[in-house]
Amino acid sequence: MxxxxxxxxxxxxxxxxxxxxxxxxxxxxxxxxxxxxxxxxxxxxxxxxxxxxxxxxxxGTPSISSGMKLGDYLDHWLTDIVKAERGPSTYSGYEIVVRRYIKKHLGTKRLNSLTTSHMRTFIRELRKEKTVLGKSLSDRYVQNIFETLRSALTYAIQEDLIGRNVAKMVQAPSRGEFEVEPLDEDGARRFTSHVLNHWLRAYWLILIMAGLRKGEALGLAWSDVNLATGAVTIRRTVQRVRGQLVFGPPKTPRSRRKLYVGRVIIAALLVHRTETADRLVAPPLNLAPGQPEDLIFITKTGRVVEPRNINTMLARLLKRARIPLTRVHDLRHTCATLLLMDGATLQEVMELLGHSTIGVTSNVYGHVLDATKKRIAHQMDQIIAPTDVGQ
Structure with missing residues (x-):
């Protein structure tokens, strides 16, 4: 025929x-x-x-016709999609993952010839990989690498280059248990009392009492804060990416949010504003590229506080206060944990922290929810349990 x-x-x-x-x-x-x-x-x-x-x-639908190599497609995805739609730090993280791991194992494969077998082999090889310091990749990082590949292949489908996402057809690597190490209630009180003597007292209080990320708090400008109502709008973040200070949009659309702070933070901000004016050197100011002129947390030259110095300052504060060493990001975890233990809902904490989904909040703070459920069960025993039970 x-x-x-x-x-x-x-x-x-x-x-x-x-x-x-x-x-x-x-x-x-x-x-x-x-x-x-x-x-x-x-x-x-x-x-x-x-x-x-x-x-x-x-x-009018394009036929599947892409025989390009995966490595070439990933270059296009990073440059034309990720770089255009996501923040600089997200792009930098994806670029490292693509360059060090995905291209190494799959870059020469044709985009339209990837199979589930390739995916399973890729996961096995990732578990053998080492970091630049010679340590094995964490379960969490292995899953992040795989999710990066899966996201890139999803865009390839949208661009009519492939007909299926083989990364969605295999069991994704386990993320492992997410460890959160917040301060307990006593440690949090000692911390807030101790930082009152620090020149960045308002910054530390914002981290632990409002749950902002380090870069979000450093990116706050006076025009973002209403000192009369306590309203704070998160419009930007600042990070050091590949040696450069970069001001950019928040991490996700939900991270661009409005929240309210209480009288303690407002009072600290008022003091900070006065002290900043007294410390500031006469113009010209040493502004970083993209830095708002009314940035709140600046050095005496007017430049944004170096993000890397925040880590060092926190370590010194904790040592002086005799509080166990914790990470800057754990101050944010402390805020969320204490709120959940006090009865705040997952939805409320998700909105405060700017998580992309409530599932993220649930995954991170599941241990807190278990403790809350036990407390509720005990409360019910006290409220309506028959008096002769357990006698």
Whole structure:
């Protein structure tokens, strides 16, 4: 049955190797047309593929036609999608993952020939990888690498380059248990009392009492804060990315949020504003690129406080206060943990912290919820349990 179909419907021929080859001019992702070849062991198999391509043409849908290497596609994804839609720190993190791990193991594979077997082998190889310090990759980082690949392949589907995401067809690597090490209530009180003598008292109080991320708090400007109502709008973050200080949008759309702070933080901000004016050197100010002129937390030269110095300052504060060493980000965890233990809902904490989904909040603070559930069960025993139970 080999032969030529009517004009516009493509052709089917039998090759010397015994397979059948169908050829059709198809639409591509950029709107142009391209001659595409598909193959089958039988005439009917090749014809089915020919008919499918013609049906795609009829619907105006580009046919799957990408034979580019995964590494080349990832370069496009990073530059044209991630860099355009996400913040600088997110782009930098993805770029490192792609360069060090995904390209190393899968970069030469054709985008449209990836299989579930490739995915399973990739996960196994990641578990053998080492960091630049020679340590094994954590379960959490292995999953982050795999999720980066899965996200990139999802975009490839949207661009009509592949028909399925094989990374979604295998069991994703386990993330492992997320460890949160917040201060307890006594430690939090000692911390807030001790930082009152520090020149960045308002900054530390914002971290532990409002749950902001380090870069979000450093990126606050006076125009973001209403000292009369306590309203605070999170519009930007500042981070050091590859040696450069970068002001950019918050981590996710939900991170761009409005929250309220109480009288303790407001009072600290008022004192900070007065002290900053007294400490500030006369112009010209040493502003970082993209830095708002009314930034709150600045050095005496007017430059944003160095994010890396925050870690050192916190370590010194904790040592002087005789509080166990904790990370800057754990002050945020302390805020969320204490609120949940005091009866705040997951939804309320999610909105305060700016998490992308309530699932993120639940995963991070599940241990707190378990403790809360036990407390509720004990409360019910006290409220309505029959008096003779347990006698």
């Amino acid at each position: 080999a032969g030529r179909a009517p004009n516009g419907l493509g052709t089917i021929i039998k090759r010397k190797d015994g397979r059948y080859q169908a050829a059709v001019h198809v639409l591509t992702a950029d709107g142009s047309t391209k001659r595409k070849y598909v193959y089958g062991k039988t005439w009917d198999e090749a014809n089915d593929k020919r008919v499918e391509m013609l049906e795609n043409n009829r619907k």
